[in-house]
Amino acid sequence: MSSMIFRCVAFLVLCLPSTLDAGKHPHIVLIMADDMGYGDPTCYNPDSKIATKHIDRLAAEGMRFTDAHAPAAVCVPTRYSLMTGRYPFRMPNVEKRKPLITKDRTTIASLLRDHGYYTEMIGKWHLGFDFEDISSFHHGGPVDCGFVSYFGIPRSLDIPPYYYIHDELPLRPPTDTIAASDSIADGWTRIQGAFWREGGLAPGFKHIDVLPRFSDEAVAVIDRHAASETDKPLFLYYALPAPHTPWMPTKEYRGKSGADIYGDFALQVDDSVGRLLDALDRHEMTDDTLVIFTSDNGPVWYPHDVEKFDHAATGPLRGMKGDAWEAGHRMPFLVRWPGKVAEGSVSDQLICHVDLLRTFASMLEVSLADREGVDSRNQLPVLLGEQTSSSVRETLISQSSKKVLVIRKGPWKLIPTRGSGGFTRTPESEAGPAGQLYRLDKDLGETTNLWNEHPEIVEELTERLTDVRSGDRTAP
Numbered sequence: 001m002s003s004m005i006f007r008c009v010a011f012l013v014l015c016l017p018s019t020l021d022a023g024k025h026p027h028i029v030l031i032m033a034d035d036m037g038y039g040d041p042t043c044y045n046p047d048s049k050i051a052t053k054h055i056d057r058l059a060a061e062g063m064r065f066t067d068a069h070a071p072a073a074v075c076v077p078t079r080y081s082l083m084t085g086r087y088p089f090r091m092p093n094v095e096k097r098k099p100l101i102t103k104d105r106t107t108i109a110s111l112l113r114d115h116g117y118y119t120e121m122i123g124k125w126h127l128g129f130d131f132e133d134i135s136s137f138h139h140g141g142p143v144d145c146g147f148v149s150y151f152g153i154p155r156s157l158d159i160p161p162y163y164y165i166h167d168e169l170p171l172r173p174p175t176d177t178i179a180a181s182d183s184i185a186d187g188w189t190r191i192q193g194a195f196w197r198e199g200g201l202a203p204g205f206k207h208i209d210v211l212p213r214f215s216d217e218a219v220a221v222i223d224r225h226a227a228s229e230t231d232k233p234l235f236l237y238y239a240l241p242a243p244h245t246p247w248m249p250t251k252e253y254r255g256k257s258g259a260d261i262y263g264d265f266a267l268q269v270d271d272s273v274g275r276l277l278d279a280l281d282r283h284e285m286t287d288d289t290l291v292i293f294t295s296d297n298g299p300v301w302y303p304h305d306v307e308k309f310d311h312a313a314t315g316p317l318r319g320m321k322g323d324a325w326e327a328g329h330r331m332p333f334l335v336r337w338p339g340k341v342a343e344g345s346v347s348d349q350l351i352c353h354v355d356l357l358r359t360f361a362s363m364l365e366v367s368l369a370d371r372e373g374v375d376s377r378n379q380l381p382v383l384l385g386e387q388t389s390s391s392v393r394e395t396l397i398s399q400s401s402k403k404v405l406v407i408r409k410g411p412w413k414l415i416p417t418r419g420s421g422g423f424t425r426t427p428e429s430e431a432g433p434a435g436q437l438y439r440l441d442k443d444l445g446e447t448t449n450l451w452n453e454h455p456e457i458v459e460e461l462t463e464r465l466t467d468v469r470s471g472d473r474t475a476p
Contacts, residue, residue: 025364026337027225027234027289028112029276030356032082033269034075034124034156034244037299038330039315040266049258049311050266054274055334058293062336063345063383069352069408070297071375072399073321073328073422075156076100076126078296078353079239083107083127083145085357085368085376088399089469097155099128099140106372108357109146109235115364118225118232121147122218123239125165126155134161134200135173143167147237151217157207158191158245160199164213174200181246183261192300193261195245208248210241211265215272219279226283233288238276242269245300259311262301290337294353298327300423318446322401322422324415325446329398329406341383350393350408355379358475374473397468407465411441414461437461 039045041052043059044066071081077088080100084107091100101107113119121142129138142150151166161174178201183193196207218238225234242265249264253271257263273293280286298321301313319325333351335341358376361368368376375397381387396408404421407414415436419426433451437458440446451458468474 025116025233026340027236027280027285028117028360029222029234029236029238029280029289029291030108031238031240031273031276031291031293032079032123033240033293033295033332034242035297035299035321036243036266036269036295036332037301037313037315037320038317038327038332039312040243040299041270041332043334044332045312045315047312049309050263050270051257052266052270054270054277055293055332057277058273058291058334058336059344061338061343062291062334063341063347065333065335065347065349065351067348067350068294068331068333069350069396069398070295070329070331071352071354071397073297073323074401075124075244075296077399079125079127081375082296082353082356083109085354085373085475087354087375087397087468087474089397089403089405090374094128097128099130099144101127101140101145103140103144105145106357106368107146108360109142109237111146111357111360111364111366111368112235113146113148115366116232117235118230119147119149119235119237120221121150121152121237121239122221123152123214123237124156124241125150125152125239129154129165135170137168138165138170139168141165141168152214152239153210153241156244157210157241158196160197161201162196162199162205162207163202164205170202172202172204174202174205176201176203183247189300189302192245193247195247207246208250211248211268211272212250214238214241215275218272219275222276222279222283222285226285236276240269240272242266242272243299259309259313262299262305262313263309263311287338290335290340292356293332293334295331296353297321297329297331298323316444319420319422319424322420323424324398324400324404324406324417324421325424326413326440326444328400328420328422335383337383342385345385347382347388349379349382349387350391350396351379351382352377352393352396352398355393359383374475376475395464395468395474397465397474405465405469407461407468408440409461409464411439412457412461413438413440413446414458414465416462416465 164171314327317327319327400421
């Protein structure tokens with residue numbers, strides 16, 4: 001009987017989440033770039049034409065993930081999943097530009113706020129607002145989803161109207177208008193370069209000022225928190241608007257990369273990251289801060305851009321933003337946590353943005369309600385170096401811009417359609433397999449379709465994908 005009790009106790013201990021010293025939760029700075037590719041940072045691509053020294057610093061001082069994924073290849077569904085721990089195909093079907101997250105939904109911000117964190121967000125929201133008049137209160141945004149304070153823009157900088165929001169109110173309503181812009185004359189496609197659509201504009205609002213303004217605001221959050229001498233840890237979510245279009249680097253970054261204005265703008269993103277790291281250093285907060293850097297989806301970078309600039313923004317991956325292929329959703333993902341995450345470490349563990357909710361919950365040693373974080377996995381043991389031989393995440397679902405669901409299991413990846421499923425235009429001939437199957441450990445560039453060679457794998461993954469779509473959760 002006593003041996004049975006011992007085995008039961010041992011089992012329970014092994015099943016408990018990884019724990020940290022009670023009452024010593026770290027500050028958290030989550031930085032999400034917008035449309036930055038797997039091959040842009042030099043820590044992922046030594047041949048990159050963008051010298052990302054600050055992003056590289058995070059890799060040198062923390063853990064670099066090589067198999068990290070956005071849950072979608074475009075920004076809105078990725079941001080929904082990041083916040084909620086739910087795959088994007090579970091997003092509610094709401095009216096365009098209305099809030100996608102209901103007030104009763106647990107988010108990474110509300111979880112941390114409810115357990116002692118001071119939560120602030122700077123940057124691009126792109127998950128909808130509810131308002132009767134655009135000059136009045138904006139409901140359903142960050143401050144209704146767990147953030148104590150917010151300063152940012154409602155969506156991408158190529159989608160009107162263009163204006164800043166502070167907490168729930170526009171800083172200045174978009175009462176002016178601006179004509180559309182593009183860089184076709186400079187050799188870029190319509191959706192590259194200094195591209196934005198015609199629409200409303202707040203008086204004094206300039207696209208080129210947004211990234212510097214957000215950098216200032218994010219640094220100010222850290223400065224204020226340090227000056228407050230509060231015992232509360234800080235959670236700062238910095239959602240960069242760049243290097244998404246419009247590519248508008250300020251004067252000091254022009255010509256400083258080898259990839260034209262895109263590279264220059266990505267270099268300015270790196271400097272914005274560096275400013276936050278410097279602020280943490282200046283206030284002696286570095287050793288007590290968990291920093292995560294990633295991107296929401298791949299870049300708008302075509303094969304002819306690679307040839308022209310000798311810069312592979314997608315690294316060795318196939319495709320680009322929007323695609324079901326790897327370049328659409330395999331992302332840079334770096335974690336620095338001094339004393340907890342091993343310096344200079346590299347992990348090939350399968351990880352997704354959707355995992356942050358359950359990972360943070362484990363760090364706080366709290367449980368989520370059954371309806372929350374239904375697709376999220378606890379990656380804390382991976383960060384702490386406690387789990388290296390086996391995978392926390394057995395399968396992964398990602399979504400293309402055309403809502404094609406991709407499934408990964410181990411090295412196998414199934415795309416249940418022909419073509420890219422996204423922005424890359426491909427001839428979808430009636431000849432050949434009906435879908436695509438790749439073995440990524442031997443073919444990262446997705447060059448050899450094994451659909452016909454392994455019908456048993458196709459059947460297994462197709463059934464699993466069907467189960468996922470019809471079920472209400474994938475996490476245990």
